[in-house]
Amino acid sequence: MTRTQKHSLRARIAVAASAAAVAATVWGVTTLLPAGADHPVHDNASGAGAAPADGKRGGGSGTTPAPSSPAPSSAVPDGIAHASEAGGNAVNITIDDGPDPRWTPQVLDVLAKYDVKAVFCMIGPQAKAHPDLVRQVVAAGHRLCDHTMDHDTTMAKKPVAYQEAQILDAKKLIEEAAGGAAKVEYYRAPGGAFTPDSRRIAAAAGMRPLGWNVDTKDFGKPGTAAIVANVKREIGNGPTVLFHDGGGDRRQTVAALDQVLAWLKDQGRPTGFPVRTAP
Numbered sequence: 001m002t003r004t005q006k007h008s009l010r011a012r013i014a015v016a017a018s019a020a021a022v023a024a025t026v027w028g029v030t031t032l033l034p035a036g037a038d039h040p041v042h043d044n045a046s047g048a049g050a051a052p053a054d055g056k057r058g059g060g061s062g063t064t065p066a067p068s069s070p071a072p073s074s075a076v077p078d079g080i081a082h083a084s085e086a087g088g089n090a091v092n093i094t095i096d097d098g099p100d101p102r103w104t105p106q107v108l109d110v111l112a113k114y115d116v117k118a119v120f121c122m123i124g125p126q127a128k129a130h131p132d133l134v135r136q137v138v139a140a141g142h143r144l145c146d147h148t149m150d151h152d153t154t155m156a157k158k159p160v161a162y163q164e165a166q167i168l169d170a171k172k173l174i175e176e177a178a179g180g181a182a183k184v185e186y187y188r189a190p191g192g193a194f195t196p197d198s199r200r201i202a203a204a205a206g207m208r209p210l211g212w213n214v215d216t217k218d219f220g221k222p223g224t225a226a227i228v229a230n231v232k233r234e235i236g237n238g239p240t241v242l243f244h245d246g247g248g249d250r251r252q253t254v255a256a257l258d259q260v261l262a263w264l265k266d267q268g269r270p271t272g273f274p275v276r277t278a279p
Contacts, residue, residue, distance in 0.1 A: 080209045081240075082212070084275065085272050089269055091264055091269050092239050092240040093116060094118060095119070096243070097247040098123070099126055099246070100245050104246075105133070108136060112140065113258070119274060121186070122145065124172075125173065127174040127177040131178075134174065138182040143273055145188050146171045151190045155190055156189070156193040156194070167207075171187075186207055208275070208276040211240065214240065215234065216242055224259070227256035228259045228263070231260050232263070
């Protein structure tokens with residue numbers, strides 16, 4: 001082989017090695033950084049969509065649920081809860097956006113009238129401002145839920161550190177308002193827009209992510225009759241019903257809740273709390 005041929009062969013070998021190294025680097029980057037890794041995944045956007053982790057359909061269930069991370073049997077799962085601890089025909093009543101000094105006591109009175117227990121999804125600063133109401137909720141046998149600090153419905157698009165602060169700071173304020181009488185057992189994302197990160201953060205703090213199946217649409221104040229009709233129409237979607245005791249004038253909610261609980265009683269439908277653990 002001539003000197004020129006040897007030089008040409010060495011050049012070809014060097015080029016081939018360089019190409020292989022570049023290909024390996026590209027493969028490694030693709031493996032470590034999956035598509036969309038820099039964007040939060042909306043796996044529980046409010047509104048009817050694909051079935052959530054427990055197989056139910058309805059509001060707060062999402063359109064593209066991400067699989068839950070495996071969790072030890074003693075841990076709180078990060079899958080979105082919809083089913084009832086009471087099982088079967090039971091209905092879960094959930095109350096959002098309080099506590100409110102005018103409307104929360106009225107909601108508590110209606111619940112007591114029918115001996116129904118509910119989950120109150122509270123805003124952190126609201127709980128801090130009205131610790132007496134938080135303690136009334138707990139004393140009546142209801143459960144607490146973290147509904148973040150600011151009810152930021154765009155939270156799912158914000159950095160993970162922001163989501164974590166919104167969730168954990170609210171949990172701290174709610175539990176401080178409760179005076180150590182109860183722990184916050186659930187987390188509900190504003191607008192139902194959970195992300196895998198927010199679900200993971202909540203579950204690691206002992207709070208089960210909580211969705212809903214029946215949107216009463218009471219927040220928009222469509223009228224008492226319309227709120228009741230929404231419940232009757234959507235109750236087949238699943239057991240968890242969404243009401244509000246905060247965010248404005250809730251007199252329609254109070255009246256509708258009374259009628260809905262009377263109707264559930266007539267239907268022989270018991271009430272319960274949403275599940276917190278794996279089946």
